[in-house]
Amino acid sequence: MKYLIIVTIVWAFSFSLIGEFLAGRIDSYFAVFVRVALASLVFLPFTKFRNIRFDLQISLMAIGAVQIGIMYLFYYNSFLYLSVAEIALFTIFTPFYVTFVYDICLKRFRALYLISVGIAVFGAFVIRYNDISSDFVIGFLLVQGANLCFGVGQSAYKVLIEKHDLKNQSEVFGYFHFGAFFVTLFAFLTFGDFAKISVDFTQGLILLWLGVVASGIGYFMWNKGGVSVDSGVLAIMNNALIPVAIIVNLIIWQKDIEFIKLFLGSIFIILSLIIHVKIMRFYNKQ
Numbered sequence: 001m002k003y004l005i006i007v008t009i010v011w012a013f014s015f016s017l018i019g020e021f022l023a024g025r026i027d028s029y030f031a032v033f034v035r036v037a038l039a040s041l042v043f044l045p046f047t048k049f050r051n052i053r054f055d056l057q058i059s060l061m062a063i064g065a066v067q068i069g070i071m072y073l074f075y076y077n078s079f080l081y082l083s084v085a086e087i088a089l090f091t092i093f094t095p096f097y098v099t100f101v102y103d104i105c106l107k108r109f110r111a112l113y114l115i116s117v118g119i120a121v122f123g124a125f126v127i128r129y130n131d132i133s134s135d136f137v138i139g140f141l142l143v144q145g146a147n148l149c150f151g152v153g154q155s156a157y158k159v160l161i162e163k164h165d166l167k168n169q170s171e172v173f174g175y176f177h178f179g180a181f182f183v184t185l186f187a188f189l190t191f192g193d194f195a196k197i198s199v200d201f202t203q204g205l206i207l208l209w210l211g212v213v214a215s216g217i218g219y220f221m222w223n224k225g226g227v228s229v230d231s232g233v234l235a236i237m238n239n240a241l242i243p244v245a246i247i248v249n250l251i252i253w254q255k256d257i258e259f260i261k262l263f264l265g266s267i268f269i270i271l272s273l274i275i276h277v278k279i280m281r282f283y284n285k286q
Contacts, residue, residue, distance in 0.1 A: 003225030004237045007218045014214050015088045016248050017206050023079035026199055029192040031207065032072040033184040038211025039068075039219070040177040047174030059160055060172055061179030067153020068176075068219060069183030074145035081139025085250065085262065090143040092269050093120055095276060097151025098234060105159045110283050116276035123268030126261060154226050154234060161227045169227075173220050 022031050078087055096113060103110055157176070161169065199207065226234045 003221040004229070004234075007222045007225070008237065010214055010218055013248055014210060015084045016252065017210065018076065019079050019084035019087070021203055021206050023076070025196075026203060027188075027193040027196040028076035028080075029073070029184070029188040030197045032076050033188040033192075034207050035072065035211040035215050036068060036177065036180045036184045038208065039216035040174065040181045042212055042216030043170070043174035043177055043220070046170045048171040052172060053164075056160075056164060056172065057175050060157075060175035061182075063153050063156045063160065064176035064179035065183045066149050067157070067180070068150075068215065069180035071146045071149035071153070072180075072184065073187055074142045074149065078139050078142035078146065081135045081142065086139070087143055089262075089266065089269065090140060091147055092273065093144060094147040094151050095273065096120070097148050098154055099276075099280065101152050101155035102158065105155060110279070112279045112282070113276065116272045116279060119272035119275060120269050123265045123272060126265035126268060154223065157223045158227050158234070161223075169224055170220065173223075176219070176223070177216070 018031075022028075075087075082090070096116065099110070099113060166172065229237075
């Protein structure tokens with residue numbers, strides 16, 4: 001649990017750093033590639049290349065490709081359509097994906113989860129009522145794509161580690177980043193804008209922080225912490241950084257936002273999470 005709490009604090013500032021210094025200023029595919037490449041370098045010295053089952057290597061690479069590779073492609077592009085506060089808030093859907101995917105891996109379906117999901121969607125609608133544009137829809141869907149990838153990756157990693165009963169995860173976690181590296185490299189070479197890859201000193205420091213600390217160390221601690229807790233706890237912890245991230249964005253950067261809509265919509269979304277927890281407890285008693 002302590003790993004999840006530490007990473008939550010670290011990640012809370014990522015939304016604002018990306019939104020204020022990177023989004024729209026440098027190519028998003030380049031930013032994603034650099035971040036993942038730095039994370040891969042962090043774990044390269046710790047990675048064990050011998051006596052590791054090939055199927056485990058491939059599985060970890062596939063999980064990393066989805067959880068941070070494809071996820072980052074959705075996530076960074078969403079900043080072109082939504083505010084930092086909206087992106088932070090709309091990541092609240094991630095717990096639903098975590099629990100859904102984990103249940104699928106265990107070959108079960110919990111239909112009552114659709115209730116909490118529906119309430120959360122309504123909350124998102126309230127926040128942008130009378131201001132729902134094509135940009136908002138695209139941005140919202142991009143965030144949900146990121147949420148789904150992040151949820152799939154967490155659940156798949158938890159199931160994989162539990163299956164193989166791995167004790168020293170640091171020896172194999174490099175494969176997780178390697179999978180994301182190849183995805184982001186392909187995306188950058190295919191879709192990247194090479195005219196927007198120059199960075200200033202501040203942007204360079206932010207990319208270094210995001211790559212080494214937030215991604216390299218952060219994802220290892222997050223996934224390691226996720227294996228040690230119940231899937232329901234992991235799902236809920238995905239939302240712990242949301243209020244912190246929004247507060248950071250509002251206080252430090254003093255961004256204008258319609259507080260009434262944000263407040264009302266947030267009430268519904270928080271209510272959905274409370275209901276989701278009760279539903280999970282209901283199923284766990286059965």
